[in-house]
Amino acid sequence: MESFRNLIRGWFGKLLLVLFLVPFAVIGIEGYFSNGNSADVATTVNGQAISKKELDNVTQNLKNQFLQLPAINGDETLLNQNFIKENALNSLVGRTLLLQQAKKLGISLSDEQIKQMIAQQPDFQQGGKFSEALYENYLRNNGLKSQGLIDNIRQDHALKMLSTTIMGYSLVSKTDLARLANLQTEQRSIYLANINLDEYKKNINVTGQDIVDYYNKHKNSFKQVASADVDYVVLTPAQVQGNTAPVTDAELQQAYAKFVEEQKKAAKKEVHHIMITVTDTRKDSDAHKLANDVYAKLKAGMTFAAAAAQYSDDTESKANGGLISYVPGAYSQDFDAAVSGLKTGEISQPVKTQYGYHIIETNVQQVNIPSLEAKKAELTAEILKNRNANLYSDTVNNINEQVVGNDALDPVTQTVKSTQIQSVKAMNVFSHVSVLSDPAVKAKIFSDEVKQGDRNASSNIQLANGDTVWVKVRQYYPAGVQPLKNVAAQVKAKIINEKAYAAAKAKIATTLTQFKTEPAEQVVAKSGLKFQFAGEYSRMQQALRAPIQRAAFSVAAPKAGMWSVTTTDMQNELIIVAVSNVKKNGLETLSSGIVENVRQQAQGLRGEQDLDDYLQYLKSHAKIK
Incomplete structure (x- = not known):
């Protein structure tokens, strides 16, 4: 990959980068040079092999992209590995199918065309003419072969030509533009009224059978991610103090000799x-x-x-x-x-x-090495630091033997009195719990061994800041539907809330029906409901709470003087959502710049759909094993 990083710095790299980054796959350059063999095949597409090495490269590239997301922040335990690998394989299959189709359609550049393109680049010219030596140097410095580079440029050009042709010529009608413009820019005037559900909950009775029936009907509502009850103890270097005896001349001489040797090696x-x-x-x-x-x-x-x-x-x-x-x-x-x-x-x-x-x-290059006297203070501090580090390392190793041997965390607190065992219940991979949020620690807590029943105390885990932690999983709760005994109270609360919501909605059913046939002002006056104007909102605005926004944009535009009304359940409240007016911004009211932006979005969405449809068609007629 280093050769690829160097390659993309120049003009030619920019060309290759455009060709590599097709909309449906992220391919590492190693994949282009892997030949594969029959013993190392991930899948075949119409008889053409996709190697495991290619799949691993693409999977790792996708994984690296996910790890850079702020929500992931480099924590690999938060990734769905199977999902990533499946997407990597799908992208390689799609890429292979498109390349095969491009070959059938004759979409290709000849060697001479590519060589001519290369020869015309200023970086490969000397005195206005193509320089074979400059070109060879470029290939050598980037670990490439001329024919291999030409073949890859031809392949990626064909891929880009086919995909951009499909996406670039998607048809978008004026009706499509108008609909998308309306969806994005229409403004809805929204009124809200709320009904507290506490009074409706007072007389609701829930039987044990009600709870069982509701649970069986809504099991998917009670899924849980994997979690664990964990004991842990942390040891820091500051809790283990070293020998403060004076540094001897022999120690200084030895440290200085090592320093001199390192300086010479670093020259x-x-x-x-x-x-x-x-x-x-x-x-x-x-x-x-x-x-x-x-x-x-x-x-x-x-x-x-x-x-x-x-x-x-x-x-x-x-x-x-x-x-x-x-x-x-x-x-x-x-x-x-x-x-x-x-x-x-x-x-x-x-x-x-x-x-x-x-x-x-x-x-x-010669280096100026300072004298022992000039380095004495620095070397003395380093020796004392190393003493502490060695003592800390020895202490950790000694404690670790006892922790593992006794399958208990107590040896840590017995050896270093300032430490203490702490406990956390129902921790999952998304929890932020002190040192347990460290990726290395979470990897241990949610390891395959723990999933399979290992409840032994861990060996020491070194943290990035130099601290050490030991963990012991007391109880592991696998991902899946929670048992009824764990969620009975939650089920009961849901039943009560739903019944209260239904009762409140039934009480205002007549009012809701009247909004369909009578002027809004008249219905509000006799309903006794207190509506407040929430404001004008578009779909793109995020100021409203999500359930309210979904409700407001789920109803049809009202007639003049009327309101379109619906309800939603919001944390012990029934919210009545009313839309009094919908202002549609037709294409003729929008600036040419906005219209063009909408057109590009519409064509982009249609193009992506067309490309996906084309790939699905190719897959349906392909032999993929």
């Missing part, structure tokens, strides 16, 4: 090379001979920079003394071995790679 190594390539006009033997001749000139006194400028075929580095941005693995193992084995200022004999022959020079 930046510059890598220069002279590259002699094999071309149509230069055979391998000729390239090898030229490389040896250049090496001889270097040994005879010619400077590396002068030799690079005169002989190197690496046009990007030759003007800079052969300096390259060296990344291990970019050339070959032999190249890496030569770099590792060279001392500063040394020059290697010619090293062969797939790109030709390289003569390599390395230079390690």
Whole structure:
């Protein structure tokens, strides 16, 4: 993926990024280079294999996108793994079907067309002409092969052409525009009246059989996410104090020697090379001979920079003394071995790679290492810090053996008196409970082992802030419908509320009926209900509570002088929702900019539906195994 990240920084990367990001799939670049084999197949589409590696890559990309959402905040325990994998597989199947269809329709660019497009790019030109050396350097630096890149551009171009053709030419009528404009911009004048349900609840009797019948009829209303009753104890480094004995000279000398060694290792190594390539006009033997001749000139006194400028075929580095941005693995193992084995200022004999022959020079930048005296205070503090860290680590390890051995959290509190065991009931993956919200801790609490009955005390779990926690699941409640005994009180409350709501609604039934045939002012006057004007709202506004907004936009537009009325249940209240007026903004009343925005939205929605319909059609006629 690093090569892909580097690739997308330039003009060509922007082109590829557009081609990669089709509307229905997120594909990692690794997927384009995976060949797959019969022993590693996730599924086949009309005989064409989708490898498990491809599926894993797409699944991981989708997972990474979800993890970046604020609601998830990197917590993998909140993800529905099966849902993500299913969507990844669907996207790969859809992509494969579209590519197969594009091939049938002859949607393709030839090698020559793609090569011509590449040749016209300024980044690959020198003196106004295409430079093969610049192009080869680009491919090499990004870990790509020319034909592989051409094939992928052809494939992604075909995919984009087919999908954008389907989506871009969806027909949107003026009626469609008018309907969408009305939905988005109409304003409804809303009045509200409320009836408290407490009086209606007083004389409601609920039997045991009522509770059983309601529960059996509405079981899906009593589903629960997985939860657990958990005991836990936290140990912090501050609770374990180390040895404060004076730091000895021997400790300082040892720490200083380690510091010096680290500074030398961290010194930046510059890598220069002279590259002699094999071309149509230069055979391998000729390239090898030229490389040896250049090496001889270097040994005879010619400077590396002068030799690079005169002989190197690496046009990007030759003007800079052969300096390259060296990344291990970019050339070959032999190249890496030569770099590792060279001392500063040394020059290697010619090293062969797939790109030709390289003569390599390395230079390690000198570093100014402060004296022991200058570092004494810092090293002393570091030694004391390490003492505490070692003591903390030893304490954690000793406690951990006792916790695991005794299957209890008590050893923590017995060893470190300032700690205490805490308990939480019915914690689920969405709960925010102190250290238990840490992803590593939640992963333990809701692990497969716990689901299968493991109730043992955990081994120590290291938190990101350096603290340590041990947990013990006392009781685990699996996801699913809660048993009646756990929700009986909740069921009873629902029955009482529904009966009270029905009784209140029955009492005002006549009034609700009158709103259908009589002027609103007349009905309100004789109803005794106190309506208040809530304001004018569109569907896009979020000021109203959701049940009220749904109710207000569920009724038809009223006739002049009339109200369209409905009711909704809101926390021990029956709310009467009345719409007195609906102001529709026809297309002719909207600015051209708004109309165009609505048109684009309508076409986008229709285009997505058309593409989905097309994919469903292809799937219905495909052999997917």
